[in-house]
Amino acid sequence: MFNLERWEEIFETIRKNKLRTFLTGVSVASGIFILVILLGVSTGMQNGVQQQFQRDAANRISVWTGATSIEYKGLNPGRDIQLTNNDYDLIDRKYQDQLEYKSSIYRIWGGLVNYKNESGSYRVEGVLPDYQFLESATLTDGRFINYADNKRYEKIAVIGLKVYKDLFKDKKSAIGKSIEVQGILFKVVGVYTDPGGEREESRVFVPLSTAQKVFGAGQDVGSLAFTLPQEDNFEQAVKTSKAFTDKLEKQLKEAHTIAPEDESAIDINNSLENMKNVYDMMRNIRLFFWFVGIATILAGVVGVSNIMLIIVKERTKEIGIRKALGAQPLSVVGMILHESVFVTTIAGFFGLLFGMLLLEFVGPMVETDFISNPTVNFQVAVSTVFILIFAGAIAGFFPAWRASRIKPIVALRDE
Amino acid sequence: MIEIKDLHKSYKTGASSLHVLKGINFSVKEGELVSIMGSSGSGKSTLLNILGMLDEADEGTYTLDNFPIKNLNEKVAAKYRNKFLGFIFQSFNLINYKSALDNVALPLYYQGVGRKERMDKSFAYLEKVGLADWANHLPNELSGGQKQRVAIARALASEPKVLLADEPTGALDTKTSYEVMDLIQGINDEGKTILVVTHEDDIAHMTKRIVNLKDGLIIDDSYVNQVRAIENV
Ligand SMILES: Nc1ncnc2c1ncn2[C@@H]1O[C@H](COP(=O)(O)OP(=O)(O)O)[C@@H](O)[C@H]1O
Numbered sequence: 001m002f003n004l005e006r007w008e009e010i011f012e013t014i015r016k017n018k019l020r021t022f023l024t025g026v027s028v029a030s031g032i033f034i035l036v037i038l039l040g041v042s043t044g045m046q047n048g049v050q051q052q053f054q055r056d057a058a059n060r061i062s063v064w065t066g067a068t069s070i071e072y073k074g075l076n077p078g079r080d081i082q083l084t085n086n087d088y089d090l091i092d093r094k095y096q097d098q099l100e101y102k103s104s105i106y107r108i109w110g111g112l113v114n115y116k117n118e119s120g121s122y123r124v125e126g127v128l129p130d131y132q133f134l135e136s137a138t139l140t141d142g143r144f145i146n147y148a149d150n151k152r153y154e155k156i157a158v159i160g161l162k163v164y165k166d167l168f169k170d171k172k173s174a175i176g177k178s179i180e181v182q183g184i185l186f187k188v189v190g191v192y193t194d195p196g197g198e199r200e201e202s203r204v205f206v207p208l209s210t211a212q213k214v215f216g217a218g219q220d221v222g223s224l225a226f227t228l229p230q231e232d233n234f235e236q237a238v239k240t241s242k243a244f245t246d247k248l249e250k251q252l253k254e255a256h257t258i259a260p261e262d263e264s265a266i267d268i269n270n271s272l273e274n275m276k277n278v279y280d281m282m283r284n285i286r287l288f289f290w291f292v293g294i295a296t297i298l299a300g301v302v303g304v305s306n307i308m309l310i311i312v313k314e315r316t317k318e319i320g321i322r323k324a325l326g327a328q329p330l331s332v333v334g335m336i337l338h339e340s341v342f343v344t345t346i347a348g349f350f351g352l353l354f355g356m357l358l359l360e361f362v363g364p365m366v367e368t369d370f371i372s373n374p375t376v377n378f379q380v381a382v383s384t385v386f387i388l389i390f391a392g393a394i395a396g397f398f399p400a401w402r403a404s405r406i407k408p409i410v411a412l413r414d415e
Numbered sequence: 416m417i418e419i420k421d422l423h424k425s426y427k428t429g430a431s432s433l434h435v436l437k438g439i440n441f442s443v444k445e446g447e448l449v450s451i452m453g454s455s456g457s458g459k460s461t462l463l464n465i466l467g468m469l470d471e472a473d474e475g476t477y478t479l480d481n482f483p484i485k486n487l488n489e490k491v492a493a494k495y496r497n498k499f500l501g502f503i504f505q506s507f508n509l510i511n512y513k514s515a516l517d518n519v520a521l522p523l524y525y526q527g528v529g530r531k532e533r534m535d536k537s538f539a540y541l542e543k544v545g546l547a548d549w550a551n552h553l554p555n556e557l558s559g560g561q562k563q564r565v566a567i568a569r570a571l572a573s574e575p576k577v578l579l580a581d582e583p584t585g586a587l588d589t590k591t592s593y594e595v596m597d598l599i600q601g602i603n604d605e606g607k608t609i610l611v612v613t614h615e616d617d618i619a620h621m622t623k624r625i626v627n628l629k630d631g632l633i634i635d636d637s638y639v640n641q642v643r644a645i646e647n648v
């Protein structure tokens with residue numbers, strides 16, 4: 001490795017055989033490039049999915065209703081199921097010591113909201129105090145809705161950052177200002193931000209009781225949301241929450257006279273379970289990408305090995321001459337192997353560099369629902385480098401061994 | 416310098432076997448210039464390859480400078496070749512991407528001579544064969560005669576005990592052939608032992624001794640009056 005003379009020999013060979021070296025290099029470089037991009041995309045997908053989950057509390061359980069699809073106890077299918085405060089109270093009482101956060105929600109999709117001359121259409125949600133945590137919302141100004149607000153039917157509102165930016169063009173604090181929601185005046189008491197981004201920040205929260213009253217909903221609620229306390233063990237947490245949602249579903253179906261096998265009347269969305277499924281899928285995707293990447297490199301190795309074999313064949317005569325002049329078999333092995341490792345390593349570094357540069361500059365621009373900020377971490381980069389050197393050695397070994405077997409007499413025979 | 420006794424060699428091709436050397440005995444003393452003659456296929460190259468440790472005999476003994484050459488592994492053979500022998504081939508066998516100078520330097524590289532010394536020495540040998548001005552040219556920029564001179568310089572570079580030349584003039588025209596023979600005679604005059612394989616009578620007569628091969632046996636081995644090549648140029 002540190003034999004200066006050998007290096008000189010190799011540089012000379014490479015310099016005099018540029019095309020062949022270039023072709024070898026390109027095949028390795030593209031292999032590494034593809035691996036890096038694949039790994040970057042896989043990280044990006046992971047980031048993207050994680051962001052999706054950060055929108056709300058990771059362990060949120062949501063209950064929605066729809067129409068029944070099965071006839072049950074003399075009731076026709078197609079009956080709309082409506083959740084009420086009563087459902088919420090029953091669950092609250094029954095699972096009091098198991099629940100962490102809980103809220104029922106009454107929604108108006110596309111509620112008209114005005115402030116001075118500005119107006120916009122936003123989702124208006126009547127909620128309970130815990131909803132802040134169920135939404136992973138953080139207040140940038142003021143406070144959230146509290147227990148007393150609900151009890152006293154206060155006409156107060158907490159608005160999303162996007163709503164604030166849209167309506168409060170003067171950029172002054174919104175706290176204490178009155179906004180009109182569906183023609184009714186509400187006083188802003190807080191502004192919140194949500195990791196889900198603009199979409200999640202385009203909402204106005206008001207007390208549930210107020211919403212039901214002023215929008216004429218009576219006791220109706222649109223959905224329920226809960227979380228169970230955090231558990232250290234993810235698998236265990238998934239199990240606990242699954243058990244809870246099963247019980248919840250059963251109870252609600254009994255209360256509303258819904259067939260146990262009816263899938264459309266009650267829809268319980270368990271984030272943890274979704275997350276587990278997605279994480280499992282992500283892991284598989286990542287494994288698959290590694291597999292594809294390694295396969296690409298292997299193909300590169302086979303390619304390099306092939307090229308080196310051709311080179312050895314092409315250089316049969318030269319190797320014969322070298323041997324006649326006193327080259328030891330080991331020095332021939334060394335020469336071929338050294339060249340192959342050198343070329344793969346240099347080419348691989350270029351592939352790595354191009355891949356990383358692409359991710360570095362183009363990565364941050366990629367922002368879809370599924371891929372976010374694709375990057376390759378240092379550890380992965382280092383392991384690829386080792387894979388490279390190893391690959392170069394493998395790619396070189398067979399041809400080198402072949403070369404060392406060449407008998408000078410056979411190589412030198414005149415055709 | 417060279418001693419061979421009862422040397423046999425046959426080539427197996429498929430089922431049949433071709434007995435090429437059928438008991439060769441001869442010896443060469445230091446400073447001799449010997450030609451091995453014979454018609455095509457008579458086994459001249461085979462004999463020379465065995466002498467050059469590029470091939471091995473089936474039977475018989477071979478000693479080179481008092482070293483018995485028998486059952487050498489590749490590693491030792493390579494070392495001995497490098498130390499004892501210089502090769503000159505009909506088709507020159509230069510490495511085509513290396514300059515004349517680098518070609519000459521190659522045996523020294525395998526001897527482990529440092530770069531500076533290697534280059535100085537190689538250049539001196541190129542000068543000796545009259546190609547100092549061509550040191551940095553690639554083989555394909557040289558004429559046949561020039562290529563053979565480079566090959567001779569290369570064979571000399573490692574300061575071997577014996578030079579082995581297989582039809583060194585086989586690919587050259589008469590005039591160039593004589594120039595090359597003149598060079599070889601000059602090297603022999605300085606005391607180097609040289610064996611030349613040829614099937615050309617005039618070339619053979621430029622050596623001091625002619626060994627005649629026929630059907631795998633030496634049929635004649637006699638000293639001759641050396642014709643100086645320079646007189647015919
Ligand atoms: N490797 C080999 N395998 C089989 N036959 C061979 C081999 N090398 C030489 N021969 C045969 O041996 C005979 C002698 O060959 P060679 O020594 O090259 O003759 P010369 O040099 O005198 O022309 C020829 O008939 C040739 O075909």
Ligand SMILES: [Mg+2]
Nearest residue numbers: 459460461581
């Ligand atoms: Mg021959």
